[in-house]
Amino acid sequence: DVKVTQSSRYLVKRTGEKVFLECVQDMDHENMFWYRQDPGLGLRLIYFSYDVKMKEKGDIPEGYSVSREKKERFSLILESASTNQTSMYLCASSSPGTAVYEQYFGPGTRLTVT
């Protein structure tokens, strides 16, 4: 089974802090994604990566950056956390080799910025 793990389930940070969210997958997937999930808005793509050291902006990249130094690990960075970044953050991975595209998700990190 594909396993996607995220470093924390719950996180509380103060405004202005630098925040790191880590995601690791064990299926050698090329693609990795960061989404945020908010009530009434569904999932919105923040950033994705289709290879080591490669990254692409998603729909809402402002206020975030990412790092992918190893294939299995994809980090989301909030350079200076703000209260409007309080949300559930979901990491996902996939392989472009499959004919039908599907993503495998981690359990999520619920981040609260006070």
Place this chain on the structure above:
Amino acid sequence: GNSVTQMEGPVTLSEEAFLTINCTYTATGYPSLFWYVQYPGEGLQLLLKATKADDKGSNKGFEATYRKETTSFHLEKGSVQVSDSAVYFCALSDRGRSGGYQKVTFGTGTKLQVIP
């Protein structure tokens, strides 16, 4: 651009009731369609999928049929259980690729609550 519209929740049903969650989409070309489920405190997991018109995806008693003429992919189950309580997301995947990535567009989710 692509979009997915699903019925707003929450949907509250009694155990053994029939379930329908409506989903319609807008897309260019021929997308693949998915239903994901998110149980409380967990991430999303794929429930079922369909890749072309008239395909029927099914899993765990849930079914959805890819209707190109009505651009719909409604989720159905004949008899729901308390354990089906979760949030259900309809999604589509555009077959166009950019750098090996196929964009997935998600609906806003529909919360289902099944009471005994």
